[in-house]
Amino acid sequence: MLLTFGWVLAQSEVEGDSITNLNEVVVRATKPYAEVIPAQTLKGEQIESLNSHSVADAIRYFSGVQIKDYGGVGGIKTVDIRSMGTNHMGVFYDGIQLGNAQNGQIDLGKFSLDNIEEISLFNGQKSEIFQPARDFGSAGTIYLRTRRPQFDEGESTNVKAVFRTGSFGLVNPSILVEHQLSNSISLSANIEYINANGKYKFRYKKYLSDGSLAWDTTATRQNGDIESLRLEAGLFGRLNGGRWNLKAYFYDSEKGIPGAIVNNVWKTAQRQWDRNFFTQGSYMQRFGDKYELMVNAKYARDYMHYLNPDTTMMYIDNEFWQDEIYLSVANKYTILKDWDVNLSVDYQWNTLDATLHNFAYPTRNSLLVALATAYKWRGLKGQASLLGTFVNDRSTANISTGSVTRLTKSHEELTPALFLSYQPIDDVPFNLRAFYKRIFRMPTFNDLYYTDIGNVNLNPEYVTLYNIGAQYAANFNGLLRRVLIKADAYYNHVTDKIIAVPKGTGQYRWMMMNIGKVKIRGIDVNAQASFNLPCDIALDLNMNYTYQKAQDYSDPTDNDSYAGTYKGQIAYIPWHSGSTIVHGAWRDLELNYSFIYVGERYHNSANIPANYEQPWYTHDISGSYRFKFNKVRLTATVEVNNLFNQNYEVIQNYPMPGRNYKFILKFEL
């Protein structure tokens, strides 16, 4: 019973493949998987026990990560890892990157945790050489892995139905069906519906300098409603020495965009419709004991409709369509027992169509070639990779003689990465590690081509990453079952950062420029412990702390003491942040407490009182109880979030919800 919540155990897998799926073990059992620097991982029951609505909420518990959260059920939530900016984060869904060529940002608030089995976060890149070239192409990566069918002895069908309700008018049912079609093929289908009015009370108050109350106002957040439907289906196959899967994903939503709260404007009317579809497949096969092949393919179509019907502002009714085709081949060859090489070649095609006037209709062809090697010698493990990126954009321009389509952007570049880890003493589970990586992101279609705002002269934005760290992990027999302590220090340098600047008086015309330089020095610390206490009580602790000094080096002349931005802490990055999770289990009862702390910040790199943002910290608790009803397993959960009802903002003028509740009922057959 105690070990059924292997939820911290999951994180302990310092060595070996953390993927527990049987199908994969078949493939990988032939060779120990040499993970140089392990990921931060949340999985299975651990995800379920955290009071999280979306993937973004769960990722807050990782160290080194800041979420830009505009609040509410439908609000946009993007992830910034180690202060490099959201565009440097690659998000992978079942092994293939989620693209957004339009603005480069993945809204993780849109991704439900309903069928997510594992979330992993890697700094630099995934510690694996046998992967598509795309996986080498970001400064940080998040992998979302959906549940794969597994069947108990003698079973060939699983059914899971979940109903969630609570604050914000939330109605959120979902059903998952898994069926074993044959010995080697299984099927999974999942449907989820979300409807919420998104309303919540928020409060602003200010005091006079003598401590007396100046004003205190409470209002209800409006236009935060969402209605969404998600459909997913997958086929999973096993082959002799290989495996394959196919999946299709469809998401359709309509939501309000709540907007900034400013004087005399307490409600907005902007609406957004999203429709995302993708289908992807993966095939992995071992040939002999030296060579492995992996093929990935994807087609994605994304539709977005933005409407501002509010006639007190510029009327906007824009639609955007994106298409993506992606093909990848990875080849791994084992030269010696402890020496592998990999060659991956990816091709990607992106287009953007829009109802904007004088639009450029850009098309981007990207070819990525990655050469990587992994080597192990005694306690030393190393991985080195070199990524070649070849990008060509074509777009349409209206000139006096008519419209022409021409090559408007071309970029070729080689970027390296090196990962090392060293275990000095054989039997002591203590590791030292280090990595270096240089990578860039291409300007997005919006950066380059958005009518009147885009700047086709933009250069890519570069990041150089350095990291050193150490980790100690050990399992024991006794009250203390497991301990993990890890710490990393890092230095990141961002150059040619793409920033929007106004074009002149009026503030309604903006322009993208390569003007930013940021230096980030940080420390991430993570400590975990698991206990087997008397009376069948299991207790797990997980603590994260992050220190970041992320300084703006863009303009050395802007250095006056009154409000200079030079060397100021960049917008919305706290110096201190952290989280704590305490999870207890007793027989069929589970309790979870989590705490998130984000320290004081400024919303601008001029670190002056006018730009100050308060620290915020939320306490969330949840309890769940499971029981059996004939063959049906039932789990009932109650969550209370922001227990102490703190008023806070993650982004200036976007108030967050106070205390709120959620009730979850889960049936499993």
Next chain:
Amino acid sequence: MKKIAMFLVAVSFLTACQKDDVLPPPTDTEVSNPELTEVSGFYLLNEGSMGSNNATLDYYDYSKGVYTTNLYPTANPDVPMDLGDLGVDMAIYGNRLYTVINGSNKVEVMDAATARRIGQVEIPNCRYIKFHEGYAYVTSYAGPVEYGSGNNQVGYVAKVDTASLAVVDRCLVGYQPDGLEIVGGKIYVANSGGYMYPLTENTLSVIDIASFTEEERIPVAINMQYVIADDNNCLWISSRGDYYETPSRLYCYDIAQHAIVAQLEVPVSDICIDDNNLYIISSSWNNLTYSYDIAYAKVNVDSRTKVADNFIADGSDADIIMPYGIAVNPVTKDILITDVHNYITPGTVYCFDATGKKKWSARTGVIPAHITFTGK
């Protein structure tokens, strides 16, 4: 275990709790020697950044030489959510100060002596303000939308009774009306068409005040912004251009002749008139050169020519990163220029004497833009 405990203790020491949100107190800075003239001081309206609710009001007191920033919250501690979002114009009429707060869809009305709030006029997407015989006239972009191709939105001029602070009438004009001027019983409105693509609006609307109806449209130039009357019964009209081939320009319209009588190759971002001179700064973006073109000019309204390329004589214009607003003290003839730096950090106001020598400067709020003198 011990390590974890130590770690916990360390974290709790490093972290800070929420403090009470205190209304920011005004800051007083002595920046110059006292000057005693009929002009007792000036208000400076900082636009703030869009969506940030940080329009702020500063005041300079000539009798003390003291510059005070952000005085609204302290003058009005009981008013929630400060002055508002995006302050785009300001004027004094009678003993009241009117600030046009575009993002908050209102004109905030204050006592000109104390900045104490009197009330507000609800005008969505309000832009510029002028007064005539007890009424305020405010341009607004928020007229009816012509749904369909382009979804163009007609603007209007709101007529506001300054006694009741009520909008008593509206007169539809062209697309996105900006600056306005009142001469000889008529309101002249510069229609910018700034929301349109391409920029095709090029008319000046003429409203007869008595009937409050639009009686004429005069084609002048695209993307117009300001209309200023001189003593020669002429209007000086600025156009922002299209940021591409069509540059920003200054036009002179003779009301009696009913014609454009001069077109000057002077780009305009902000303009003010003092006696028979126009003082002009320009910092407009150019999509072809991908740069800001910064320029200063002085134009004589009698000769209708540019008489000086620069009115800063001591080279300190090199310190001004991004000029944005200009005003001339009607008594001392001192020239005030605001610098918005990078648009997101607090700016600076510079004071030059009539010969163009720098007298003083002071730090302001975000995007210092509009100056109104008091006492005269």
